[in-house]
Amino acid sequence: MVTAIVIVDILVCIALTAIVMLQSGKTSGLSGVFGGSSDTFMAKNKSKSMDAQLARSTKWAAVVFIVITLILNIVT
Numbered sequence: 001m002v003t004a005i006v007i008v009d010i011l012v013c014i015a016l017t018a019i020v021m022l023q024s025g026k027t028s029g030l031s032g033v034f035g036g037s038s039d040t041f042m043a044k045n046k047s048k049s050m051d052a053q054l055a056r057s058t059k060w061a062a063v064v065f066i067v068i069t070l071i072l073n074i075v076t
Contacts, residue, residue: 002075009068016061023054 005068005072005075009072012061012065012068016058016065019054019058019061024051
């Protein structure tokens with residue numbers, strides 16, 4: 001049972017790393033240097049963008065990783 005939990009923990013860790021690496025930086029491009037306001041169409045629909053979905057996925061993967069790691073710590 002411990003082996004199965006460790007395998008799931010490793011898979012979630014790899015998925016979490018991949019999700020974080022796919023996200024774009026918060027200060028990408030020249031707009032981050034000058035701190036300009038981005039009142040564009042894309043900024044208004046940011047909740048539906050790929051970055052927003054990746055951020056949500058990161059939060060859920062992190063929660064799953066922490067829970068599985070705690071379970072693994074209790075079991076062993």
